[in-house]
Amino acid sequence: MSQDRSHRGPVQRRREISDHVLSEGSASAADLAERFGVSPMTIYRDIDELEREGVLRKFRGGVTAQPSGVFESNVAFRKKTMRAEKEALAARAATLIEPGMSVLIDDSTTVLELARLLPRFEPLTVVTNFREAINLLAEERGIQLMALGGDYDPLHDSFLGVSCVEAVEALRVDLCFVSVSSVYGDHAFHQEQRIVAVKRAMLAAAGRSVLLIDHSKLGRTALHRLTPLSTFDLVLVDGRTPPDDLRSLDERGVRYDVAPIPDPPSRRPR
Known part of the structure; x- marks a missing residue:
């Protein structure tokens, strides 16, 4: 599964990352890298982009859909x-x-x-x-x-x-x-x-x-x-x-x- 996913483009991968985190509430970068068959560096780039879009929020070592004092959760979550x-x-x-x-x-x-x-x-x-x-x-x-x-x-x-x-x-x-x-x-x-x-x-x-x-x-x-x-x-x-x-x-x-x-x-x- 991870091998197939590694050949998908960044837009589709980020959409799947978003869906996964919105479903689970949070995920570590290491787990996401393994799940999608890409390097940790690639995952961190994806996380940065998803945070920039306001979809997810970074925390040390991972990403979350949970709200914070300055971050409102995505409506889907x-x-x-x-x-x-x-x-x-x-x-x-x-x-x-x-x-x-x-x-x-x-x-x-x-x-x-x-x-x-x-x-x-x-x-x-x-x-x-x-x-x-x-x-x-x-x-x-x-x-x-x-x-x-x-x-x-x-x-x-x-x-x-x-x-x-x-x-x-x-x-x-x-x-x-x-x-x-x-x-x-x-x-x-x-x-x-x-x-x-x-x-x-x-x-x-x-x-x-x-x-x-x-x-x-x-x-x-x-x-x-x-x-x-x-x-x-x-x-x-x-x-x-x-x-x-x-x-x-x-x-x-x-x-x-x-x-x-x-x-x-x-x-x-x-």
């Missing part, structure tokens, strides 16, 4: 993580929506789970900059879909930049749903300033705003402070959130609700 928690958050968020509303959703994979539920509330006006959400809702006749333009960013599969911010600023919606990379203390954070600019515009354009955050993001740090948690009318956390984190939200006076996570079918009592 984020879609695979915390699925049960995201579905629970989306189900709870959906109870806030009524037919006839205008709803603004960001480019997070957490809120993408909510986008899958929106056809239940037709007629509905939905505004988003997330290409996957646009594709998901484009054929729904009962949804008036407004796609926010801007500079396309393949890492997030969304439209960003000044023109996106200006498009948001021209709107006023009933409800806005967003997620972030981390919550630390009484603030929400994100690694990338261009994402922060769009999310801030979204929050300012909404009559009410809701933050959906799974427990893995609590107590984590990221480079850019987005907004105080008090900005949100409601913060939704999942049912696996540790009691200490809930107590911290209580102490800070954060308006929050817990989205229960159903037991898997095999674990439900008969």
Whole structure:
């Protein structure tokens, strides 16, 4: 297998490296060199290029798809993580929506789970900059879909930049749903300033705003402070959130609700 792979071009090899690391979460350079039948020097060149493209992140001796305080994970990796928690958050968020509303959703994979539920509330006006959400809702006749333009960013599969911010600023919606990379203390954070600019515009354009955050993001740090948690009318956390984190939200006076996570079918009592 490695001999066959060694004859593949760098573009195809990097795509396969990316797929492998996104699937596994991380990999060492030595393992990748053996797996793809190339030299460690070649693998390090591939890793450098994948990091430059924002697909993966280097660490000593290897590469990872995991986020850091300055690196947001690729959307393909984020879609695979915390699925049960995201579905629970989306189900709870959906109870806030009524037919006839205008709803603004960001480019997070957490809120993408909510986008899958929106056809239940037709007629509905939905505004988003997330290409996957646009594709998901484009054929729904009962949804008036407004796609926010801007500079396309393949890492997030969304439209960003000044023109996106200006498009948001021209709107006023009933409800806005967003997620972030981390919550630390009484603030929400994100690694990338261009994402922060769009999310801030979204929050300012909404009559009410809701933050959906799974427990893995609590107590984590990221480079850019987005907004105080008090900005949100409601913060939704999942049912696996540790009691200490809930107590911290209580102490800070954060308006929050817990989205229960159903037991898997095999674990439900008969």
